[in-house]
Amino acid sequence: MNELNIKIGGAAGQGLQSAGFLLGKSFVRAGHFVFAIQDAMSRIRGGHNFFQLRVSDQPIAAMTARPDIVIALDRESVEEHEPELVSGGILLFDAEASRRTGEATHRFYVPFKELAAESGGRAVHANSVALGAVFGLLDFDLNIARKLIRELFAGQDAVQTNIKALDAGYNYARDKRPNGFSRRIAVIEATRRMFLTGSEAIALGAIAANCRFMSAYPMSPSTSIITYLANQEAQADIVTEQAEDEIAAVNMAFGASLAGVRSMTATSGGGLALMVETLSLLGASEVPLVIVDCQRPGPATGLPTRTEQSDLFFVIHAGHGEFARVVLAPGNAEQAFYDMVRAFNLADRFQVPVVVLSDQYLCDSYFTVDPFDLSKVAYETSLLATDQLERAESYLRYQDTDTGVSPRAYPNQSDHIVMTDSHEHDESGFMADDAATRVKMHQKRLRKIERIRATNPGPESFSQGECKRTIVGWGSTREILFETAHRLSLEGDNTAVVHFDEIWPFPQQAAKLLLKDKTNTVVVENNATGQLAKLIAAYTGYNETKRILRYDGRPFMVDELVEQIKGNLRP
Amino acid sequence: MNELNIKIGGAAGQGLQSAGFLLGKSFVRAGHFVFAIQDAMSRIRGGHNFFQLRVSDQPIAAMTARPDIVIALDRESVEEHEPELVSGGILLFDAEASRRTGEATHRFYVPFKELAAESGGRAVHANSVALGAVFGLLDFDLNIARKLIRELFAGQDAVQTNIKALDAGYNYARDKRPNGFSRRIAVIEATRRMFLTGSEAIALGAIAANCRFMSAYPMSPSTSIITYLANQEAQADIVTEQAEDEIAAVNMAFGASLAGVRSMTATSGGGLALMVETLSLLGASEVPLVIVDCQRPGPATGLPTRTEQSDLFFVIHAGHGEFARVVLAPGNAEQAFYDMVRAFNLADRFQVPVVVLSDQYLCDSYFTVDPFDLSKVAYETSLLATDQLERAESYLRYQDTDTGVSPRAYPNQSDHIVMTDSHEHDESGFMADDAATRVKMHQKRLRKIERIRATNPGPESFSQGECKRTIVGWGSTREILFETAHRLSLEGDNTAVVHFDEIWPFPQQAAKLLLKDKTNTVVVENNATGQLAKLIAAYTGYNETKRILRYDGRPFMVDELVEQIKGNLRP
């Protein structure tokens, strides 16, 4: 495996994301796999942010801690990230960006701003110069990046300025290339892979699933989902609406779903907290809905731009009273896409709310994936066919059935009227207060839980050969776990992985079976209390002992996790 | 034990509650123990409601199913409740109230309306006639009721009309007393016991605990708490405010608490759902608060006037992110009172939210209890003494300490300013974003969990002799469990009880110890999924098998539960 880790540091407003994106996508177009994370403070200008890419000729979707190349767009980035460089790594910096203009071989001075100015750009074009310099340093085919810039800024003046700045950086780096640095990135082959974030995958999944309405209230890190969809209204024939608050957001989506339209909302934990009453309403009214919770560190406002997996227990139990729900926790962009389809199908088939748990790490990270396979996308519904409904003598919205699922119709689908209700009600949807109806209808609704569980494929499990250790996780850490296990196994330390995606209703039997004779089990979670570990203990009786928990708002790094598991690094 | 079960049935608006209250309190004044439940539909007039009292010469606080006396204020009550009568029981009814004016010996016709009219009252005074008739039938000293009416309606015209109607009913019953009925209620002794509802006990507890502010939004069955306190504003030196919604309610209480004043709110599950974001805020900001959740059957609007214990998992896990909280679930009016005091003390000592779980059954039921013992009421706080604070050189609102609890001060308490924050923050309360501060402060807050658990007295356990069976429950079912066990034990079927009041942080060790060698364990809950049973399984590994669950919105009846446990009655 040939790989390179590049970190671009700078202040908010310096265009880290577009630089990082360009860099990554150029390598992807050249046949490489790129995984990238974004690290930002909660501010619009200033502060210290970074964008970090890992480029490999093998499929990867997790990060390692230490960069081979640091591009420092400001002084703070030099101070923060120079010490992180691997030996043999290199720092690209502007004199202005640092007081230390030393002669150390790992330092490569590139006059970002000066070159930007020379090529007719402004300070913000410093990032294009820096990009060019990296490409130059790596002897990478610049035409790929040039083409990309032309596509991205099609028809805008920015094309020329950016390309000029890019070229300037490139030429400078080729000319002044430092001796010590010999790494190169070659063009492998022209491949057709997607380079996209988890949020984009989620949004695409919704479109593929025939979602036609999304309402949301802005909240990091979820806003990128409605942002994407709002920009595809015409193309994707979908309506998006920014609501006045999260309560309105979820209730609008509820209203549209009731009207027969697949609908969704997305938010973060704090916004989800405001949707809890409506979650319970979805349970009572049996209106399907998909809610995406993009987790960030809590409690309360917490660290608004950072990552955490701490809403698991919350979403499993949120809402007063008892009702069925599904919780999915995709492990990467690909799973995010297919899970959204599955979420809409499950919501629709079982007439329940489905919560998809993402987090800042999954939402904001860039993945390299094969184009999504639309032949795998099915459309499963409990909506009655209109002709069937028209032929029916009568219609009961909440008909008691073996499965607990009643035939669904929407208003004005036929002459049959449709009653939807938040009270306890009879089969037709009239409020009811007597004990017998209550028991019947409550049982009907709760019966769905076991039916849903039966469709749960169970946790994913991977092992090769005899394994002395199993690492277990859920949601966005999937790729970290897999690569960690892979690395350990390569070192002869065979490690199995168990990963939970469809986590609720908890796949009790499958989990028990998988874990029952595992001895050395390590649960890895991005939270402080070990929620999955507790869930496993609660539902399988399996009380594994080791937990590696990270709750500083930052994602796990594969190399660090390997060391932690080997016991060499304190978590 | 000499006891009598009386059921008053009628429509909303017929004054069932005041009749039942008068009846009950009269017996309490005469030295009896009275427990009463209220069963109402969600409407203001009409429908079918009942008020049921159990009167005993021994302490009781649970209900039995079948009445000895039914007072039917309308026809529906005859139809509903006549069949429930025990053999030897009696039905008091007005001819108008029933088509069946048969001659059966258990039927006692009393012309409620006619007598009311004769005594100068209106239709609503029929209930006073009915009351009088019951007293007459039971040969009870009418002066007690007369005195009570004078106290209750002091200075109003209602006094005379009611007393006249009462007398008329009394005389009628004494004159026409049916032969078959021989039950009497005598005056035992003049005792000083309280006759009050769970809600009143909760409100009184808040006052005893020095609560000075309550904001709430009306929601059954919680409204009675603010209703009581609003009427004591001047006497109890407390401010109450009806908020525009539950979010405002909890945030006002939060603001007042931050200002240094003990504060609370109360709601039901649906309202609590709207407070969830603020629950998390309380976790982050470490502002103490007491929130009472008066449960009712969900999901959503559910059965708004009925009872359920289905918010346990919800309140334990509500809120995004991870933080400490306490959940108390009092088992009767007395525990409700002392638990409120404990709730305020725990909230204040640990600077955490405390949720007190009540339900419609506990809130609306009347209990007979000895006057609360105020010598048991302590005041425990983490607020710094003002003089100490004034002498301090500096003040850090979120100072990192061994216990996780920081010294608390309120704005304008001294020259030291006080910063409160919902973001991750440093010890002084400044927003912070770096990993080290995050980890330090998060650990500080989470450290409180074990400290709180250490103060948890654990579940209450009762057994006598060798027990082959243990019944387990939480919250409002306490008295039902105890009396059920007592009855079984009397039958030679020795039964132990384990009851959870302080249920979160879960008293893991204590529960394990208590349950470890129990064999035949039955968990009894007013919900459909067995939440306590699951909690026990999760935290003790103890997977008891039997569950008796009731989720038709009605409370357990002791006699029925006994039969269910013996296996004679299907749950």
Place this chain on the structure above:
Amino acid sequence: MTNGNEYEKRTTAWCPGCGNFAILDSVKESLEAMNKKPREVLLIGGIGQASKLPQYLSANSLCTLHGRALPAATGAKIGNTSLTVVAFCGDGDCYGEGGNHFIHAIRRNIDITVLVHNNQVYGLTQGQASPSSDMGFTTKVQPQGVRSTPLSGPALAVALGCGFVARGFAGNKAQLISLIQEGIRHRGFSLIEVIQPCPSMNRHNTFGWYKERIRDLQSEWKHDSSNRTAAFERALLWGETIPVGIFYRSEEGRTFESRIPILNNGPLVKRPLRRREVTEKLIEAFI
């Protein structure tokens, strides 16, 4: 349940003498007069006495959460623009718990009609103050009397630029029926506040109390309903006189739906299932 071709009324859980009966009748008669079939109509309530209305008339109905009728109505209308959506809220439901939605639903100007049954009290929860309760009104929870200024829903609506702002009275069915029809006909958000005496829980603002004070905007003030300032001033009147009629009407504002190009192609719910090409195209953009 019922066949969606004629309206049936159902047994209610309201108190005898409640103003809601007249409102229910007026709604039924209005819909019938407009030849709206029950299948085309979606009646939405929050939670409260007023909000039970949808259950009492055989049309498509939703009883949702307290305060949340308007966002649900908005979503439903977006989902299926072929529906005539009418919401029924209490004063607590709409101005209290749902106050924020009230503001923003008006801003959106989506084509729905909202009846706010204003009984100046929380009926279903047995008589607490509502946002429109008179200052000083005493209840069990406000034993010293209400200490906040009552709000005027119509005045707020005028301030927010609502294109149809009216007030009716449960004691005047003829006018109410005409207001409801005009409201439904108005393209965009229509607010009709209905004065609804609650004999059980509000003994202060009784039928007689209202009757004495109610004045018709037209006959009393020769009100020009195109004059926003006049509408504002009269919407604030309360006490000695209580104006009823149309405060403000303007057909100028474009509806929310009309601003969403894709909604011109008919109801969203009728869109064929054709996602593959769309998704493929979007996927392409990521390559």
Place this chain on the structure above:
Amino acid sequence: MTNGNEYEKRTTAWCPGCGNFAILDSVKESLEAMNKKPREVLLIGGIGQASKLPQYLSANSLCTLHGRALPAATGAKIGNTSLTVVAFCGDGDCYGEGGNHFIHAIRRNIDITVLVHNNQVYGLTQGQASPSSDMGFTTKVQPQGVRSTPLSGPALAVALGCGFVARGFAGNKAQLISLIQEGIRHRGFSLIEVIQPCPSMNRHNTFGWYKERIRDLQSEWKHDSSNRTAAFERALLWGETIPVGIFYRSEEGRTFESRIPILNNGPLVKRPLRRREVTEKLIEAFI
């Protein structure tokens, strides 16, 4: 942390050129001019760029949840009436997420002062429309432009009977300082909307855009701030001209605090711990 006797400003996380700096300065100068000690002052923000202000001035502070500054401020004031409570909200914070509290806090007329930093955009979340964004304003989430009518906070406040309704401009510190002082002095709820250019996220309503349009109520219209109707009409003006100054002022409304008899005995927080007698008396009533 800091000793509560003088105000220190702290390093902010705002962008260069942000209108918030002038507001921060104005608040500091106003409080100093009024001789309010930091210990007596409680600054409350929701969440947003505006709402970070309390962290940047050394007084008692609370940064609470998005949209919830007003109920927290209300509770804090009830808890301790000796505090001067000033809230800082964004337009999204106060008119969007917190819209319902805005309405009802005004109805209560509790003695707090609220500054709404109106930049017509969601700043902190990187530029979505706010409830006061101009119709048609394009953002990443509104690429076709805003499709709802913007609301006027001051017009709503006038409709709700707020006793002090003003608008300032971050580009006119002198006036802003005077408005803040008047707002704090006003007994009851005071609303001061502050036009606050956001150069980073709102490129449409720039400093220059505002500057051109802003007109002083006094000098331009000879506005009589005791005239509620005139206040309403001018509070609705937006576009060609944007009025600043005091729209409406009335000292007639009694404050919420003054209606609560027990608050006459000083701050609740200072009440001695003397519950035993009280509780005993209440217990007696149940016997």
